[in-house]
Amino acid sequence: MFITFEGIDFSGKTTQAKKLIRRLQNMQVPVMYVREPGGTKISEAIRDILLDRKNLEMHANTELLLYMAARSQIVQEIIKPALQAGNVVICDRYIDSSMAYQGYGRGLDLVLVRQLNDFATTQLKPDMTFLLDISPDLAAQRRQRKGRQQDRMEIETREFHARIRDGYLKLAEAEPQRFVVLNGELASEEIHRLIWQKVEPQLNQR
Ligand code: TYD
Numbered sequence: 034m035f036i037t038f039e040g041i042d043f044s045g046k047t048t049q050a051k052k053l054i055r056r057l058q059n060m061q062v063p064v065m066y067v068r069e070p071g072g073t074k075i076s077e078a079i080r081d082i083l084l085d086r087k088n089l090e091m092h093a094n095t096e097l098l099l100y101m102a103a104r105s106q107i108v109q110e111i112i113k114p115a116l117q118a119g120n121v122v123i124c125d126r127y128i129d130s131s132m133a134y135q136g137y138g139r140g141l142d143l144v145l146v147r148q149l150n151d152f153a154t155t156q157l158k159p160d161m162t163f164l165l166d167i168s169p170d171l172a173a174q175r176r177q178r179k180g181r182q183q184d185r186m187e188i189e190t191r192e193f194h195a196r197i198r199d200g201y202l203k204l205a206e207a208e209p210q211r212f213v214v215l216n217g218e219l220a221s222e223e224i225h226r227l228i229w230q231k232v233e234p235q236l237n238q239r
Pocket residue numbers: 042043068069070100126127128130131132134135184186187
């Protein structure tokens with residue numbers, strides 16, 4: 034089973050991915066956690082280029098191709114072998130991040146982004162995608178509270194993050210059988226309960 038988590042920055046998806054992993058591990062389910070961009074030596078090197086605040090001259094087309102390059106490597110090197118070995122794979126961001134950020138956020142052609150996703154993943158799609166939906170205003174508040182150094186994507190404008198949020202909701206509407214949209218403003222334990230409600234029956238089926 035292949036599960037992905039999506040949402041704008043500070044939506045709480047990493048917290049939820051980790052809660053789910055802990056629960057599965059407690060049940061002795063073999064599980065692998067990966068994050069994008071990253072997760073392999075090559076993909077982590079690409080991540081550094083993508084998130085480095087000094088790389089402000091990066092063209093949107095370059096950005097798209099780098100995310101895809103990082104994705105291609107993690108799919109071939111880690112995700113596919115882990116699935117074949119019978120693991121539940123939980124990925125923090127995947128194909129929908131490129132549709133939302135580079136497609137809706139940067140305004141690149143959505144058909145092209147989809148084609149590149151297909152190429153980079155050899156059409157490996159998640160079985161289930163949890164979209165943690167929060168308003169860009171709450172995201173901005175959480176960002177300020179965190180206070181840590183922000184990366185190249187996080188320093189983008191409120192409008193950019195608002196387009197991404199709307200884009201995610203459109204993606205979810207178009208594929209309701211894959212997406213589960215959750216209100217990311219609920220208490221973390223409540224969100225986890227809703228996620229578990231969806232995952233548990235699938236586990237029992239397999
Ligand atoms: P993430 O690892 O979620 O950031 P953090 O560790 O700071 O929470 O993601 C890094 C950034 O990359 C994030 O701003 C979203 C962006 N991104 C894209 O724009 N396109 C993509 O395809 C992916 C996977 C991420």
